[in-house]
Amino acid sequence: MITKNILPCFKTNMKKVTKYILHPQRSYREFKTFMTAKDKCFIPNCKARCCADAPLPEDFAPQYKQMQQRPVYGAANIGHNDPRDNYNSVIYNTRPVPLILVGHAGRGEHVYIKDKKLAKELGIKTMEEAKELLLEMQAKEIYNYCPFLTEQGRCRVYGMRPPICREFGSSPLPINYCPHKSSNLDIVKFYFKKAFNLKDMYYLYRDLITSKFSKQVTQG
DSSP: OHHHHHHHHHHHHHHHHHHHHSOOOSSHHHHHHHHHOOOBOOGGGOOOOTTBTOEEETTHHHHTGGGOOSOOOEEEEEEOSSTTOSSOEEEEEOSSOSEEEEEEOTTSOEEEEEOHHHHHHHTOOSHHHHHHHHHHHHHTTOOOBOTTBOTTSOBTTGGGOOHHHHHTTSSOSGGGOOTTOBOHHHHHHHHHHHHTOHHHHHHHHHHHHHHHHHHHHHHO
16 A cells, blocks of 8 residues: 555655754854755765766676676777776667767767667667667666666665776866765755655545545445
């Protein structure tokens, strides 16, 4: 019954709200900073696409194949992704589009490799058709995420993640800066909104009223 699922969910979300509000702080200024500083990597509310078109070491995916979360339609070996690398990197295609982003041209234009095998399977003959399909996917916010990323945005190989993933956010360089981080206040708003989701509340009261009415009819 829907009620049984909603009530625990409501309690869980409200506990998370109080966790981020009821935090021991000594002054209003400290509390304000604690609540508003955007320093949290909060996946459920994240609009970033850090894990899209991610170049992984060529032996990484085969080694952890059993932990992949997304189907792989193809791959492109791009050689050394970084001059410091002593290994080749591979970008995996996890959406049914016969184009794989492998880099950027001098003016920032995207450089794609066409997957001829996938294009044939999809019946796509020209580059224009492939780009149209790519634009359709982007309009639906379907991106080429890393094969180890779950639908909830969790990394299944976080403890074993390769150097390119470990370096992101680990230094003050502009390339490592993320403008999409959340504050504790953002997280509270997210869970509060989730706890008081009007659609869920409708089902909750509908089930309660239906259940009570059914009992009265049965007893009568």
